[in-house]
Amino acid sequence: MSSLPSLRDYTDADLSEVVALYTAAIHGLTGDHYTAAQRMAWAPLQPDLAGWRERLRGLRVLLAEERGVLAGFIAWDADGHIDLLFTAPACARRGVAGMLYARAEAALRAAGVGELRTEASLVARPFFEGQGFDVVEVEDVLRGGVSLRRFAMRKRLSAS
Ligand SMILES: CC(C)(COP(=O)(O)OP(=O)(O)OC[C@H]1O[C@@H](n2cnc3c(N)ncnc32)[C@H](O)[C@@H]1OP(=O)(O)O)[C@@H](O)C(=O)NCCC(=O)NCCS
Numbered sequence: 796m797s798s799l800p801s802l803r804d805y806t807d808a809d810l811s812e813v814v815a816l817y818t819a820a821i822h823g824l825t826g827d828h829y830t831a832a833q834r835m836a837w838a839p840l841q842p843d844l845a846g847w848r849e850r851l852r853g854l855r856v857l858l859a860e861e862r863g864v865l866a867g868f869i870a871w872d873a874d875g876h877i878d879l880l881f882t883a884p885a886c887a888r889r890g891v892a893g894m895l896y897a898r899a900e901a902a903l904r905a906a907g908v909g910e911l912r913t914e915a916s917l918v919a920r921p922f923f924e925g926q927g928f929d930v931v932e933v934e935d936v937l938r939g940g941v942s943l944r945r946f947a948m949r950k951r952l953s954a955s
Pocket of ligand 1: 824867879916921
């Protein structure tokens with residue numbers, strides 16, 4: 796049985812649960828597109844929690860919960876950069892990311908942002924295309940000496 800997720804703002808107390816979800820999403824949902832070495836470089840099994848705390852403090856972070864359990868999260872910059880979007884493997888393809896993204900886009904529109912940007916993984920590219928983003932560049936970035944493919948994507952927001 797599933798119920799609609801509820802959304803709430805992140806606090807520092809959510810740090811370890813958020814990082815655990817990030818790690819689980821990468822290791823559980825990207826295996827068709829990235830090798831084990833790539834996944835390990837992208838999401839080390841022993842994450843740098845202090846680094847994560849600093850990173851998340853600089854972002855607007857929204858959580859989706861199902862019956863009190865974290866189902867996904869999104870994080871963005873005030874300038875329109877969608878930095879992080881991750882869904883728990885057990886909750887994938889149930890609209891969690893769509894719900895989080897819709898709230899983030901609404902907030903950015905309300906703030907008068909004219910363009911959204913993200914760097915999407917091979918897994919996330921179809922999600923962002925479905926939200927109206929276009930690929931502007933294919934990028935291969937190094938993480939821990941391992942190359943990872945991603946796509947710089949943009950979406951213009953109309954004034955209305
Ligand atoms: C990408 C991700 C956030 C999508 O989360 P989700 O909650 O499963 O997405 P939704 O259920 O809201 O998907 C909405 C639509 O996006 C598209 N989509 C989502 N995941 C997809 C996938 N793996 N392959 C193809 N299309 C996908 C589909 O059109 C989907 O609609 P449908 O299920 O009716 O076909 C999730 O797969 C994830 O965390 N992936 C691993 C980490 C990652 O790559 N994060 C993004 C970093 S840039």
